Amino acid sequence: MLTYPFAELPLPGELQQVAEGVYWLRMPLPMALDHINLYLLEDEDGWWVIDSGMDVGPTRDLWEQIFDQHLKGKPIKAVVATHWHPDHTGLAGWICDRWRVPFYISEGEYLTGLVFSRAESEHFGWTNELHQLRCGRGQKGVDSSRKSMGGMRRITHPLPTSFRRIEEGTRLTINGKHWRIVVGNGHSPEHACLFCESLNVLISGDQVIPRITSNISVSGHEPEGNPLKAWLASLERFLEVLPADALVLPAHNTPFHGLHYRLRYLIEHHEDHLIALEEACVDRQATAVELLPVLFKRELDDQHIGLAVGECVAHLNYLFQRGQLERSVDADGCFRYRSVDDTLPLRLRKRSHSADDVEPIQV
Structure with a gap:
């Protein structure tokens, strides 16, 4: 603490x-x-x-x-x-x-x-x-x-x-x-x-x-x-x-x-954001602006919207470059993101402490 x-x-x-x-x-x-x-x-x-x-x-x-x-x-x-x-x-x-x-x-x-x-x-x-x-x-x-x-x-x-x-x-x-x-x-x-x-x-x-x-x-x-x-x-x-x-x-x-408590919290904070964005892109193709409510629960004013979009794109770039999101360009020239990571369901179960999250032993 x-x-x-x-x-x-x-x-x-x-x-x-x-x-x-x-x-x-x-x-x-x-x-x-x-x-x-x-x-x-x-x-x-x-x-x-x-x-x-x-x-x-x-x-x-x-x-x-x-x-x-x-x-x-x-x-x-x-x-x-x-x-x-x-x-x-x-x-x-x-x-x-x-x-x-x-x-x-x-x-x-x-x-x-x-x-x-x-x-x-x-x-x-x-x-x-x-x-x-x-x-x-x-x-x-x-x-x-x-x-x-x-x-x-x-x-x-x-x-x-x-x-x-x-x-x-x-x-x-x-x-x-x-x-x-x-x-x-x-x-x-x-x-x-x-x-x-x-x-x-x-x-x-x-x-x-x-x-x-x-x-x-x-x-x-x-x-x-x-x-x-x-x-x-x-x-x-x-x-x-x-x-x-x-x-x-x-x-x-x-x-x-x-210090170490805070460092671990910050790492986990961003890991939570990453998995939340992946989950939000399972059933839809969304833009960075459309995904802002996933990361920010409060109302964003003009002073904060630019920083918020920049933060959202940082997470999306991370996932896209790791191959966990697919990115396409729509008719309006916007990037749209879709989850393509087939390990996501297992990772979501693990985070929710599901009873069936045990992986088989490899031999």
Whole structure:
């Protein structure tokens, strides 16, 4: 099970110590998920910033308050981004320029962030349009997706024009302690988590969050991508290389214990979604949009529909590429999926703990 060792949340513009030399702070987000957790690591001669928040609302003023009141007279000496998403890099360029310090990020995240942070609606090409139509979103979905393409520029200060690459196994020495980079995939290209063995602390970004599941999406820039395969492989590897009792510092919700429990839950969560989609495609040929109620029981508003479709397609691509779903194109240009896996009835019986689910012994 999960336990939460900190009953109090840090106030806006304040720090809360969670381990030796490790401080937790929160910044606001203009969405249903209304906050992001950021972290400061104290070094002998300065501070390392882990993720930065979006360039929106009072976030710059809150950072200035932290700079003025909580740095103990020492400067910021580096910014580290777990991944490229704007709530994690929106002010990275501003902090790096203000303090003239390096920007640490994996290469895949940096290059992806550069592309999306500079994109405008006119960059929405025919491949993106075709992807939305293939999903079953129609012209309304195409128009909505085109409009959102330039959205990152409004919430992101320009990214630094250079970076220092971090990758699997990179070690950052901070205040005499080694923080090892552990890379996860699926939510983003090369998501960097930071693990300190001597403190038994994992800064997990969006790779492991306690109360919500990270979005695993396929979008028009890689419509045949299989991020769910990469995501599940990452979670399995984290079970092997990270200790069960680590203190996990996530990007959202609150710090927690119970890493392996959460990793197993996330794996099973997606396995449940996969088998539910297969079952839903037994007696019909359905589009991604038609299959959304299988994965999402709540009403989806305009803010969430794009992410929901992307998540559904990620599961469908996974099943299609494994040969468990068949895919065809209908008269409207939509992909339609049908279950073709003859092992599905047996697997459904096993999941329902049927008495007749025993396979014969092979000799």
